Each structure stands twice: as C-alpha cells, then as structure tokens.
Amino acid sequence: MWYFIASVLKKEGTTMGPNNTYTIKKEAMRTLDAISEEYTLLLRDIHDLKAASGPKGWREEEAKELSEMVQRQLYKLQNPHDCKEARMLVVHLARACGFGCIVHKLAYNFILAIGLNRTLVLVKSDMPYHKEGWDAAFLPISRHCPYNSSRETDSIFNTTKKVLHIYENTRDIRLLPFMPRAIPEYLAPRLLRLHGQPFVWWVGQLVKYLMRPQPFLQEDFGVTEKWLGFKRPIVGIHIRRSDKIGYEADFHKVEEYMSHVELYYKHLRKHGPVDKKRIYLATDGRDVHAEMAKKFPEYEVISDKINTKLANEESRYTGPSLRSIIMDIHFLSMTDYLVCTFSSQVCRLAYELMQTQHPDASSWFHSLDDIYYFGEQIDHLQEVLVDHLPQTDAEIELKKGDIIKVAGNHWNGYSKGTNVRTEKKGLYPSFKVKEHKVVSEFVMNDTIRRLNLIRSHYINNNNRFEFNDIRFM
Ligand SMILES: Nc1nc2c(ncn2[C@@H]2O[C@H](COP(=O)(O)OP(=O)(O)O)[C@@H](O)[C@H]2O)c(=O)[nH]1
Ligand SMILES: [Mg+2]
Structure with a gap:
C-alpha cells in the first residue's frame, strides 16, 4: 500500500504542468510526507508486536535450534x-x-x-x-x-x-x-x-554449510572487520554495473539506491538517536566511490576500494578477486538492511546469508528490480486474500483463494502475474495476495515410495515428464 501511495503522489508532485497550481504540487508532497510518517510508525508497531509475541528470546532460541x-x-x-x-x-x-x-x-x-x-x-x-x-x-x-x-x-x-x-x-x-x-x-x-x-x-x-570458511578466511574476516571499522547500524549497498548492464539488468543511478537508504535511516530515527548514517558499499562500478563521496558527503562509507578494482572482468577469475567477492558478500550479509538489485546473484546470496544471522531478516532489503528468486525455481506462487475487480485493461480479476504465478513486483503497489484459474496475465494490487508456501517431503528411505511420488507429481504436472526415465517402475 505504501508503494502505491508513494508512487501516485510522487507522480502528482513532480509532473504538474505550468497551468496547474503550485499549491497542488506542494500539497501532494506534504501528503506524501505525512503518509511516510504514518508508514514509519506502523512499521515500528509491527516491529514491537513481533518482539512482544511469545516469550522473550523464543525466536532466537528457535532459530538457533533449527539451524543447528x-x-x-x-x-x-x-x-x-x-x-x-x-x-x-x-x-x-x-x-x-x-x-x-x-x-x-x-x-x-x-x-x-x-x-x-x-x-x-x-x-x-x-x-x-x-x-x-x-x-x-x-x-x-x-x-x-x-x-x-x-x-x-x-x-x-x-x-x-x-x-x-x-x-x-x-x-x-x-x-x-x-x-x-x-x-x-x-x-x-x-x-x-x-x-x-x-x-x-x-x-x-x-x-x-557450503561456505564454511577455512580457518585463515575466518581470521581474515575478523582482521578485515577491524581494519574497515565495520560498525552497526549500517546499510549494505550493492551496485552491480560493468558486464551486467544492458544484458541482464538495467542501469540504476546512485541516487535511486540512496533514497531507500535515506528512508531506512528515517525509520530508524523513530526508534532512537542515530550517531552516524553509515553504509557498506560493494560495487564493480569504477566511478561509484567518487560519485558517492561527492553526492552524499554526510554518509560514512565503509568499503574496500580494492575490491572494486578486482571485480573487473579482466581480473575476475583470480584468487584475489575471489577473496574480494567473498569479503563483499560477507560484509553485505552482516548489515542491517540491503539496498541492491536482486537480478544480481551477489545480493541474493548476501540476503540468504543474512537470514542465517537473525531469527527473521526476511524484510531487511529493498531491491530496485526483481523480487527474490532462485535460478531454476518452479513457478513462484501467490495466494489471493481478497477479491479484485480490474480498474483498467492492464489489470486482472482476482477471487479469494486463486493462485497467481507472479512474474514481478513493479514497486508501485502493483505486481504482474498470471491467474492460474483464468489464465489471464496482468497487473494486480500486491497487498491482495500472500506467498504460497510449497512444502515437500525430502528424505525418503523407501525408494519405491519416492519414485511413485515423483511419478504422481509429473502426472499432476500435465505429463511434462517422460516416463521412460523411470527405469525402476
Ligand atoms: N568484489 C566484488 N566483485 C563483484 C561485485 N559485483 C560483481 N562482482 C564480480 O562479478 C561476479 C558477478 O557474477 P555473479 O556472482 O554470478 O553475479 P551476477 O552476475 O551479478 O548475477 C561476482 O561473482 C564477482 O566476481 C562487487 O560488488 N564486489
Ligand atoms: Mg553473472
């Protein structure tokens, strides 16, 4: 809902022509500020509610036990x-x-x-x-x-x-x-x-599990943390440029990333004083460091600029470059919030590792492009919570209980996807759906049972599987 209001009012506020009165533009921006304030307070309430649910510390205990x-x-x-x-x-x-x-x-x-x-x-x-x-x-x-x-x-x-x-x-x-x-x-x-x-x-x-560090790497993490002066609160920013732009992702200006960092610190200040606005910056874009220092001098930037040099395509597949990306991912994962593009595997990996350090850091990010995905995943499904009647030709109808295959979030209050029931593809309000969680049995000792399960799964998936492959049936 916040994304919807912010997107509409920003448009109203910035696209007013010369004939429209200045007052409307000013009013739009003032309304936006007021709603942003409300939104911040709402987030604080949710945070407090979460902390108060269940006995103190149960989340930490539960997360630790499950992980172990x-x-x-x-x-x-x-x-x-x-x-x-x-x-x-x-x-x-x-x-x-x-x-x-x-x-x-x-x-x-x-x-x-x-x-x-x-x-x-x-x-x-x-x-x-x-x-x-x-x-x-x-x-x-x-x-x-x-x-x-x-x-x-x-x-x-x-x-x-x-x-x-x-x-x-x-x-x-x-x-x-x-x-x-x-x-x-x-x-x-x-x-x-x-x-x-x-x-x-x-x-x-x-x-x-896969990335359990060798002892020398563990030591390197500690030494580098001190050397960098890594301190919380801190927002992690990953700005992916070079070979990615124009092929797998669009270019995003430094200001776009920083507007979300600003919002983060605005929210944080509702909880108490913030001594310094700090960011951890990881990037393969050569000019980003200088641009950041020039445009956002009030920020303390924690970063190892050598990592950016080593990230370039000529030196990418080398030992020092490997160290640089491991360091950047490690420190990004240790931040309190990530601002990045989820089209990059670097940031998705940092986000995944971040989850291993907190009971639930699933909302500690803002992606400027894709929603979270995993390569080769089956359809990302959502479940409709309330009906929706299309307001424009671009929108699709939703009925409570419908399943949607989501293609992406437009970060303006709307997502795009296909309604499995109607097979119609289009836009729908993001707040009218929730994640559809897929649960599956994993380790089954009874081989035949497993093969039968796999077979029935393929039957349910329109016979997309060639049964000759099941040699044991
Ligand atoms: N050190 C460092 N390397 C980077 C950074 N961004 C990109 N790279 C390099 O570029 C590679 C990008 O490939 P990949 O990990 O598959 O992510 P993607 O291409 O962004 O989806 C990384 O693994 C690094 O070697 C960065 O911020 N820091
Ligand atoms: Mg890549």
Missing part, C-alpha cells in the same frame, strides 16, 4: 563413514560463471542430493576463480570424498548406482517435488511460524 539441526544433518549426509561405500551425486558445472552463480548452482544440486539421499561431490576444476577448487577458501564440503572427476551420464532415477553424475542440462530435475521453491516438510511447522520467507531461510542454511 539442519547443519548437523547436512554434515552427516556429507560425511559418510566410508567414501567407497557412499551413495554419491557428482555435480558437473557446464560453464564458468560468477561466484554467486557458482554457489547457487551448488546449492541447487545440494537440494537434489538431499532429496535423493546422496552425498554431494564436486569436480575440482569447476571453480574458475582458483585452481585449488572450493577448498581454496572454504572447508571441503565432504571430508573424505570432496572431489571426483570421472564423467558418466546417468538417470537420476537410477537408484542402484553408487555414483551418480549430474549435468546442468539434465532434464526436468526442477520438477521434482523437493526442488526450489519447496521447503522440507519436517521443518515446515516450525519454520512457517518463525520466518517470513521460509524458502530463503532454507537456502541460507545450504549456502552457510
């Missing part, structure tokens, strides 16, 4: 007693891509490994930043069987094979019921109560 449970299970799956006896899933990445992209591909295959009850194994040469592979920065994902390099092709339903090889182009993995955006059934009752975006929490746990 998941981390223990991942560790167990990844560390079988005898590697020769273990059922493994070897993931082969087809092409080199950025760090965030690699982590997300590994997380995706980690989910597949968990669903098939197999130990995830990597190929050393699939890490373009370092010849030592994943272990150059992180603890081996498995102590006894970290790497494998043989190449074979298998069906994921070949349950008798000890070692299964999986390639990026392996068909239809994404339609397996436990693949993104599902959360494990055994976690669901507790997770749905705890967290605003349970799927992001789940991905956060997977990337937390």
